[in-house]
Amino acid sequence: MDRVYTLNKVELSEIKALLGELYARFSTVENEEAALACEVAATRLPAGLLALLRIVASGYARSGYILIRGFEIDDEAIGDSPQHWDQPWHDRPYLREELFQVLLSSAIGGVFGWRTQENGRFLRHIVPIESVKNEQLGGSSATTLMWHTEEAFHIGRADFFTLMCYRNREKATTNIACVDDLDLPEATVEILRQPRFIIFPDKSHTPVENSSEQWKLNAEAFSAIQEMMDNPQSVSLIYGRSDLPMMRVDQAFVSPVDGDEEAAAALAELHEALDRAAITLQMEPGDIVLLDNLRVAHGRSVYQPDYGPKHRWMRRVNIDNGRRINFGLRDSQKIRIML
Numbered sequence: 001m002d003r004v005y006t007l008n009k010v011e012l013s014e015i016k017a018l019l020g021e022l023y024a025r026f027s028t029v030e031n032e033e034a035a036l037a038c039e040v041a042a043t044r045l046p047a048g049l050l051a052l053l054r055i056v057a058s059g060y061a062r063s064g065y066i067l068i069r070g071f072e073i074d075d076e077a078i079g080d081s082p083q084h085w086d087q088p089w090h091d092r093p094y095l096r097e098e099l100f101q102v103l104l105s106s107a108i109g110g111v112f113g114w115r116t117q118e119n120g121r122f123l124r125h126i127v128p129i130e131s132v133k134n135e136q137l138g139g140s141s142a143t144t145l146m147w148h149t150e151e152a153f154h155i156g157r158a159d160f161f162t163l164m165c166y167r168n169r170e171k172a173t174t175n176i177a178c179v180d181d182l183d184l185p186e187a188t189v190e191i192l193r194q195p196r197f198i199i200f201p202d203k204s205h206t207p208v209e210n211s212s213e214q215w216k217l218n219a220e221a222f223s224a225i226q227e228m229m230d231n232p233q234s235v236s237l238i239y240g241r242s243d244l245p246m247m248r249v250d251q252a253f254v255s256p257v258d259g260d261e262e263a264a265a266a267l268a269e270l271h272e273a274l275d276r277a278a279i280t281l282q283m284e285p286g287d288i289v290l291l292d293n294l295r296v297a298h299g300r301s302v303y304q305p306d307y308g309p310k311h312r313w314m315r316r317v318n319i320d321n322g323r324r325i326n327f328g329l330r331d332s333q334k335i336r337i338m339l
């Protein structure tokens, strides 16, 4: 399967018509009604595009990602790149772009946000923030954003997610590695399949990274995260059927259980294998990539932002399609067959 799909003129005009309908009805995508409307409208996406997205979502496509190209962003109309993720929810000059991303994402499931991450917002702003440039956060730039799957620590993590590029003149790369492409010895995989690892919640789910001018922080919302910090459960990093494996990865927030040197060695091997399997994407304005969060890990290269009005600007949307619940029970070749 070709992993890059370029929208043609006919498809773009059909998408434009759908966006026009949604744009007329909603002033934000950040509510249940708008998200549901996007799900309904997504059934009317151009047939070829819809089929492709559904193929990736079905599990037949083993690559774990697809890059959709061709959507044109009006660089003037969207305004300046935000200097922080903390932006207003309404009256945004980039509503058209937000609708496009939620529309495409909704072709394979429901978009969702986390109460402990930007107060449940569906669409995150991923922009460079100087104060966190060395952190393992979306706002970093001076350090490699290490291998991770989104919310690897959480049982409710996204099945899929999309990343959309508004600006990337710094030419940062998005790095991707699929579990199928890991060349690991059988014995190492066996260790990675055992609950000998701890993944702590990443910093984006902490109160300090979520204080905002847009809402009042509810400390109680973070109690479950705090519990995961205080009493972490040990987990396996590779799981599911051997012919259709899944993985959870968070290089910066994972450790072997205390004193388990064998697990520590397997963990190091896993991270090296991810490096060897890496595919790099240099995203351009209008690009949107759909990633299988249960089967691919991702990261980002170092880049040098100028913290000005045109600096790098990405958006992320989580998608839940209920696949995790019974995916491990299905035949890996005949995905509609429950074993």
Ligand SMILES: [Fe+2]
Pocket: 148, 149, 150, 298
């Ligand atoms: Fe990420």
